[in-house]
Amino acid sequence: MKLNSLKYGAVVIGTSAGGLDALSEVLPNLRKEFPIPIIVVLHISPSSDSYLTEYLNNMCELLVKEATEKEVLEPGVVYFAPPDYHLLIEEDGSLSLSNCEKINYSRPSIDVLFETASWSFGEKLIGIVMTGANWDGSAGLKTIKENGGFAICENPQTAAVPRMPESAIDLAKPDLVLELNEIGPYLNRLI
Amino acid sequence: MQKEQKINSTENIEIQLLFEGIFLKYGYDFRDYGKAHAKRRILHRLGLSDLKTISDLQSKVLHDESFFQLFLQDLSINTTEMFRDPDFFKEIREGVIPILKTYPFFKAWHAGCSTGEEVYSLAILLYEEELLSRAQLYATDFNHIALAKAKDAIYPIGNLKEYTRNYIKAGGKSSFANYYNARYDSAIIDKSLKKNIVFSDHNLVTDSVFGEMHMVMCRNTLIYFSKELQDRVIKLFYDSLIPGGFLCLGSKESLTFSVHRELFEPFNQKLKIFRKKY
Ligand SMILES: C[S@@+](CC[C@H](N)C(=O)[O-])C[C@H]1O[C@@H](n2cnc3c(N)ncnc32)[C@H](O)[C@@H]1O
Numbered sequence: 001m002k003l004n005s006l007k008y009g010a011v012v013i014g015t016s017a018g019g020l021d022a023l024s025e026v027l028p029n030l031r032k033e034f035p036i037p038i039i040v041v042l043h044i045s046p047s048s049d050s051y052l053t054e055y056l057n058n059m060c061e062l063l064v065k066e067a068t069e070k071e072v073l074e075p076g077v078v079y080f081a082p083p084d085y086h087l088l089i090e091e092d093g094s095l096s097l098s099n100c101e102k103i104n105y106s107r108p109s110i111d112v113l114f115e116t117a118s119w120s121f122g123e124k125l126i127g128i129v130m131t132g133a134n135w136d137g138s139a140g141l142k143t144i145k146e147n148g149g150f151a152i153c154e155n156p157q158t159a160a161v162p163r164m165p166e167s168a169i170d171l172a173k174p175d176l177v178l179e180l181n182e183i184g185p186y187l188n189r190l191i
Numbered sequence: 192m193q194k195e196q197k198i199n200s201t202e203n204i205e206i207q208l209l210f211e212g213i214f215l216k217y218g219y220d221f222r223d224y225g226k227a228h229a230k231r232r233i234l235h236r237l238g239l240s241d242l243k244t245i246s247d248l249q250s251k252v253l254h255d256e257s258f259f260q261l262f263l264q265d266l267s268i269n270t271t272e273m274f275r276d277p278d279f280f281k282e283i284r285e286g287v288i289p290i291l292k293t294y295p296f297f298k299a300w301h302a303g304c305s306t307g308e309e310v311y312s313l314a315i316l317l318y319e320e321e322l323l324s325r326a327q328l329y330a331t332d333f334n335h336i337a338l339a340k341a342k343d344a345i346y347p348i349g350n351l352k353e354y355t356r357n358y359i360k361a362g363g364k365s366s367f368a369n370y371y372n373a374r375y376d377s378a379i380i381d382k383s384l385k386k387n388i389v390f391s392d393h394n395l396v397t398d399s400v401f402g403e404m405h406m407v408m409c410r411n412t413l414i415y416f417s418k419e420l421q422d423r424v425i426k427l428f429y430d431s432l433i434p435g436g437f438l439c440l441g442s443k444e445s446l447t448f449s450v451h452r453e454l455f456e457p458f459n460q461k462l463k464i465f466r467k468k469y
Contacts, residue, residue: 070418070448082443085414088227091203096225097414097443100232100268116227 008150008191009124010036010073010089012117014110014140016043016132018160020052022180024059026130027078029184032061036191037073039081039089039117041110043132046084053080069097081108088116104136114140123148126190128183129174130154132164141172152176152183205245206230212253219333220396221266223420232265267334268415271305272353273312275410276442277360279462280312284362286459287406287437288320296325297405300431302395303412304330307341307380308354311370312361313408314384319364323387329401331393342390344380346371351378395424400431407432410441418448425451432467439464 015022019042030038044052050066057064060078067079067087072094081087085097086108103109114127114137127144129137131154145151151174156162158179169177178186206229210221221229233245242248252259274280291297301310310330317323332338355367371378393401395412407428413421428438429451438455440463446452455465 068445068447069414069443070421085443088225088231090225090227094418096227098225098228098268099270099411099414100228101270112231116231119227119230 006035006191007124008036008126009121010117011038011126011128011187011191012114012144013038013040013128013130014114014132014137014164015041015130016106016110016134016136016161016164018131019043021160022130022154023056025180026183027056027062027064028059029181029188030060030062031188032076034062034076034188034191036075038062038078039067039073039087039095039113040078041081041087041108041113041137043106043108043110043136044083046107048083067095067097069095071095081113083108086112088112089120090116091120093120104134106134106136110137111140115143118144118147118149121149125149126152126187128152128154129165129168129172130180130183131159131161133161134164135167135171137164138168138171141168141174145172145174150175152178152186154183155179202230202245205249206233209233209245209249209252212249213259216253217259218397219263219394223396223417224266225415225417228415229266236262236265263334264336267332267337269305269334269337270411271308272350272357273308274354274357274361274363275309275312276462277357277362279439279442279464280316280357280361282459282462282464283313283439284316284320287464288316288322290437291405292320292322294325294405296327298327298329298403299406299408300401300404301328301330302332302393302407302409302428304332304341304390305334305337306346307344307390308346309408309410310341310388311344311380311384312358314388315358315363315370316361318384323384326387328388329404330388330390331401333392333394335392338390338392342385344385345377346380348373348376348378395427396420400427402431403433404431404436405433406437406439408439410439410444412441413444414441422450425449429454429467434467434469436467437464438467 053064053066064078066082088096127141141151153165153168153174155177156166214220304310358367370381458464458466
């Protein structure tokens, strides 16, 4: 991965049940010309169409799009894993897709994104786990921490569905627990 | 943190050596596969074994052929279904088949056919459009176990409900139940659909062209390759197709980033159907 002079090189976000509302609260808060890419796994049905990214794109300053395989990450763009494919980040900063078996009953899986992102970005990665009903993302967030990255979880007490951030907090011991409406402003200041 | 960086790069060196060793010893070439995915598969096998490092795994792979065969299955992802992406098959029926009908006889190559569900889907389509008797289908994969299952054409009955739904969405003209026989918990694909299919072992990285194809279907296989390897394989498909022949890719694959994109024209961009230029 080409390293720029910024402290962080990418943000990865994972969320499941309640995730669309959560993302609608977080992503529009990010400032225009956010200087690094944001890559998201939201658990969705295999047959969903492109409505989701269009909907979020209309609400955000940043470009929101479905990830295409082999495309190279660009600053200020929000990439979503397509339905029914895992999204992986290569060390050269490009994106790969895979339709290998479900992980934690999920495809796309948050762990797959987080783990490969951590291999590529190491301590220059920020990982965020938000609302959801299973434990996908916990192991990935742990890997991010082990490789020196920065980990944030949504506060389970106020999350739409607490299970996912709860499990991530248990396993990964994140640096910060934030309310949804604090995440965007926090990232704007941090980066 | 410094240390962590070093550990990672040692792993990457080990992976490169592992694939080099596999290529020299067994002839399977994974050196240009997508790295992140390959690394996940390797670490997955390592986690299941009592081996400590990728170097240990390399030693075992080289000395123990049955372990290599097991590892080969880890590297080959066989996920597939019948009439997956129904819109795609609908377009084959309504857009592509009318053009194939203009040929007295035609050949289609199904590369990376896995356990066969897709090629039988195509055979059903061709049968319903009264074209199967004029077709020769080649279905290939480098995974022997998957190929054997493809030849057997016996699938878990539990999957059939979804396949039936897909078949209907893809514009199926008959009852899907006509195409298989249920036996206990299995569905056996009707023999008549197999008649025009030849299954064979073919490695897209190391084997050569299949000549004079009217259509090449290769879906969800190129995603596992690096961009350079994708380019090589797309050229292989180009060389295998007749002018005007169809290249069909998976729903998330495209020629957009390929150096060979100018050699093809989009037939249906959204559904990833392209034609070799005349
Ligand atoms: C995910 S499956 C795709 C099945 C089907 N085409 C579909 O889209 O539903 C990918 C297949 O590609 C095969 N494959 C991977 N590398 C290959 C190679 N170098 N040569 C031939 N087949 C390969 C795998 O064995 C696997 O069966």
